[in-house]
Amino acid sequence: MQRALSEHRATGGRSNFPNWYQAVVREADMAENSPVRGSMIIKPWGYGVWEQIQKDLDRRIKETGHENCYFPLFIPLSFIAKEASHVEGFAKEMAIVTHHRLKNIDGKLQPDPDSKLEEPLVVRPTSETIIGDAFSRWVKSHRDLPLLINQWANVVRWEMRTRLFLRTAEFLWQEGHTAHADAEDAMAETLRMLDVYRDFSESVLAMPVIAGEKSANERFPGAVSTFSIEAMMQDGKALQAGTSHYLGTHFAEAQNIRFQNEAGEHTWCHTTSWGVSTRLIGGVIMTHGDDDGLRLPPAIAPKQIVIVPMLRGKPEDGDVLGYCQALASALSRETAFNERIRVQLDTKDIKSADKRWNWVRRGAPVIIEIGPRDVANGQVTFMRRDQLRDGDKVKSHGMPRDQFVGEAAQLLTAIQTRLYAEAKTRLDGNIHSGISDFAGVADYFGAAAGDDDEGGEFKGWVRTGWSNPSGAALDAVEQKLKQLKLSIRNAPLGQSHASLGKCIFTGEAATQEILIARSY
RNA sequence: CGGGGCGUGGCGCAGCCUGGUAGCGCAUCUGCUUUGGGAGCAGAGGGUCGCGUGUUCGAAUCACGCCGCCCCGACCA
Numbered sequence: 001m002q003r004a005l006s007e008h009r010a011t012g013g014r015s016n017f018p019n020w021y022q023a024v025v026r027e028a029d030m031a032e033n034s035p036v037r038g039s040m041i042i043k044p045w046g047y048g049v050w051e052q053i054q055k056d057l058d059r060r061i062k063e064t065g066h067e068n069c070y071f072p073l074f075i076p077l078s079f080i081a082k083e084a085s086h087v088e089g090f091a092k093e094m095a096i097v098t099h100h101r102l103k104n105i106d107g108k109l110q111p112d113p114d115s116k117l118e119e120p121l122v123v124r125p126t127s128e129t130i131i132g133d134a135f136s137r138w139v140k141s142h143r144d145l146p147l148l149i150n151q152w153a154n155v156v157r158w159e160m161r162t163r164l165f166l167r168t169a170e171f172l173w174q175e176g177h178t179a180h181a182d183a184e185d186a187m188a189e190t191l192r193m194l195d196v197y198r199d200f201s202e203s204v205l206a207m208p209v210i211a212g213e214k215s216a217n218e219r220f221p222g223a224v225s226t227f228s229i230e231a232m233m234q235d236g237k238a239l240q241a242g243t244s245h246y247l248g249t250h251f252a253e254a255q256n257i258r259f260q261n262e263a264g265e266h267t268w269c270h271t272t273s274w275g276v277s278t279r280l281i282g283g284v285i286m287t288h289g290d291d292d293g294l295r296l297p298p299a300i301a302p303k304q305i306v307i308v309p310m311l312r313g314k315p316e317d318g319d320v321l322g323y324c325q326a327l328a329s330a331l332s333r334e335t336a337f338n339e340r341i342r343v344q345l346d347t348k349d350i351k352s353a354d355k356r357w358n359w360v361r362r363g364a365p366v367i368i369e370i371g372p373r374d375v376a377n378g379q380v381t382f383m384r385r386d387q388l389r390d391g392d393k394v395k396s397h398g399m400p401r402d403q404f405v406g407e408a409a410q411l412l413t414a415i416q417t418r419l420y421a422e423a424k425t426r427l428d429g430n431i432h433s434g435i436s437d438f439a440g441v442a443d444y445f446g447a448a449a450g451d452d453d454e455g456g457e458f459k460g461w462v463r464t465g466w467s468n469p470s471g472a473a474l475d476a477v478e479q480k481l482k483q484l485k486l487s488i489r490n491a492p493l494g495q496s497h498a499s500l501g502k503c504i505f506t507g508e509a510a511t512q513e514i515l516i517a518r519s520y
Numbered sequence: 521c522g523g524g525g526c527g528u529g530g531c532g533c534a535g536c537c538u539g540g541u542a543g544c545g546c547a548u549c550u551g552c553u554u555u556g557g558g559a560g561c562a563g564a565g566g567g568u569c570g571c572g573u574g575u576u577c578g579a580a581u582c583a584c585g586c587c588g589c590c591c592c593g594a595c596c597a
Contacts, residue, residue: 037588160521160595167596240597277597312555353557371556
């Protein structure tokens with residue numbers, strides 16, 4: 001068997017990054033395009049990753065005091081209008097429901113004109129309005145605060161340009177919505193959840209990120225401040241992997257979310273919202289994938305250890321299978337990342353070599369291959385997906401069975417750690433902080449890439465000082481960057497306020513450092 | 521939605537300029553051989569060439585319209 005791809009690799013390599021990304025999504029069996037424009041079918045392996053993400057993040061969300069609930073998919077158009085009137089620029093492309101019945105007219109199934117809705121319904125693009133409406137009824141007293149709500153849901157945004165996982169018309173996410181008595185408490189919540197995202201991304205997805213504050217122009221419409229975590233993909237571009245917004249009293253005022261304080265005065269709540277989506281899976285792919293396909297961090301791999309029996313249609317197959325079954329059940333009694341190890345014994349009736357490569361492409365962290373020789377010697381032969389090859393050859397390891405079972409959890413942890421370290425080295429090593437003027441930035445990133453579809457040369461990020469201008473001055477900065485296809489990702493948190501030099505845009509004294517990058 | 525590219529069996533492509541009724545590699549199925557490894561040989565199945573209209577005796581091939589995908593831009597998680 002041979003793949004019609006260079007050097008036996010499944011993906012065609014990362015030199016054409018967009019093509020490579022699509023190849024990994026396909027080869028790893030994660031998702032495919034659907035008949036509906038811009039909407040994807042998430043296949044079992046891809047959805048399995050999402051389920052692991054959900055499970056871990058949900059626990060963290062609950063541990064920080066939030067409760068899950070569910071709000072309707074349909075939002076009255078007037079709710080959106082209300083928000084739009086208070087939040088300039090909040091004009092997302094949305095799907096709108098206008099009828100409630102189909103009718104066969106002239107042989108064509110179409111909306112029945114008699115079933116037109118009095119008020120159109122919007123398929124939720126985000127739920128601030130409908131949740132805020134409920135909050136206005138739920139919050140009466142300072143004793144009701146803080147109100148800490150989360151929901152796991154799908155949302156729809158009629159995006160012009162879509163890419164599997166990174167931007168789809170419909171996507172899955174969680175959205176947290178909270179109401180607080182004062183700004184201090186709400187801001188603490190905003191930063192707390194940002195840090196939940198940061199830690200989750202780093203320790204579970206093995207995807208290092210920089211947490212920071214967005215510039216005024218990149219704020220969520222209506223937010224007082226927006227924070228993000230930004231991850232560096234293998235092509236050097238930044239991916240906004242999660243956001244957390246402090247909304248001040250803007251939404252509370254628009255939706256009448258207020259409470260009586262201890263003095264009996266009616267007071268506006270301070271609200272927050274925060275979310276991460278299936279985009280995280282795109283981030284994982286572009287962070288950890290290699291020329292052979294996906295590499296999944298063990299913490300989110302639907303199957304952490306896959307056992308491939310070397311069956312040959314011979315009498316000893318029974319012994320091999322029995323040995324594998326015993327190994328599988330022994331391994332699944334072990335614990336890694338606070339859960340039972342997820343083991344799969346692959347008994348599908350295909351060639352074992354094909355099975356191996358299927359799991360390699362999907363990114364199973366550990367692939368065990370058991371043949372008669374292993375059975376006879378009480379051995380386990382395995383491959384680490386994070387260190388699959390030695391040069392061009394596949395590297396396999398042998399170990400006594402009981403030792404392997406005993407050390408399996410450590411092995412998974414080691415893989416998790418190594419994937420993180422690899423990504424962390426790339427991130428840290430490609431943030432350039434020695435550039436002190438705009439010409440240097442332009443020079444570093446070079447001219448904007450042409451209209452070809454090549455991935456282009458790897459460029460990291462630039463970290464430099466600026467004076468945090470506002471209004472027209474900020475617009476000018478944005479335009480200047482846009483010409484180089486650049487944007488300000490965020491102003492990293494926890495900056496030391498040592499000598500920052502001059503703003504590379506205005507020449508004034510810099511007040512903080514920002515990250516500049518090309519982005520998704 | 522603007523610019524560019526593309527749409528031919530599951531995947532990757534050739535054919536299209538110079539219309540004549542579909543081909544290659546991989547994958548799939550069957551048989552035999554092979555077996556610590558992304559196997560070999562032989563045979564087989566699978567495509568109304570994105571959709572529609574037009575031109576033509578005849579359209580994958582030409583024209584027009586539409587849809588979808590990819591890249592760039594605008595927009596965004």
